Amino acid sequence: xxxxxxxxxxxxxxxxSYAVDAKKGDINKGKQLYREVCRSCHxxxxxxxxxxxxxxxxxxxxxxxxxxxxxxxxxxxxxxFNKIKAEDFDHIYRFVLDGALDSEQPQTCD
Ligand code: HEC
Numbered sequence: 001x002x003x004x005x006x007x008x009x010x011x012x013x014x015x016x017s018y019a020v021d022a023k024k025g026d027i028n029k030g031k032q033l034y035r036e037v038c039r040s041c042h043x044x045x046x047x048x049x050x051x052x053x054x055x056x057x058x059x060x061x062x063x064x065x066x067x068x069x070x071x072x073x074x075x076x077x078x079x080x081f082n083k084i085k086a087e088d089f090d091h092i093y094r095f096v097l098d099g100a101l102d103s104e105q106p107q108t109c110d
Contacts (some may be wrong), residue, residue: 020068020086022093030095033088034109041080052099053106060096064089 034052042050055063063071068089075081084092099107 020064020089020093022064022090022097024087025090025092025094027091027095027098029088030091030093030098031107031109033084033092034095037080037084037088038092039109051107051109052096052103053101053108055096055100056102057097057100060093060100064093 038050041047052060063074095107097103099105099109
């Protein structure tokens with residue numbers, strides 16, 4: 001019984017610590033990741049052009065809410081997207097919020 005409790009505590013710790021969190025993110029790392037990874041498709045070649053300022057803060061939040069449910073849904077079966085590390089999404093999330101359409105400095109990422 002004790003072992004099960006310990007296991008559950010450890011499990012919940014991990015699932016909490018891996019939830020995407022923009023506050024833990026670094027804007028510069030996010031910008032670099034966005035340029036290298038997201039933009040490789042979202043420059044209008046393999047997918048439509050998407051930069052931070054293509055969406056408002058509320059729209060980005062909707063995509064990243066609930067463990068990125070909507071963002072994951074849009075990239076189902078997409079290997080390049082699935083390879084992105086959980087902690088890298090903290091940086092990317094921070095970067096897109098920082099450069100959203102209604103932010104102080106909307107970013108094009110070009
Ligand atoms: C391997 C290519 C690829 C990569 C890498 C990729 N995406 Fe996508 N993304 C797509 C495709 C394909 C769609 C769905 C079709 C579309 O919207 O053009 C999509 C959809 C989206 C949408 C929804 C578009 C909309 O306006 O509804 C957003 C937002 C988005 N991606 C953001 C990102 C972000 C942020 C990253 C980096 C973390 C990323 N994508 C990485 C291919 C990719």
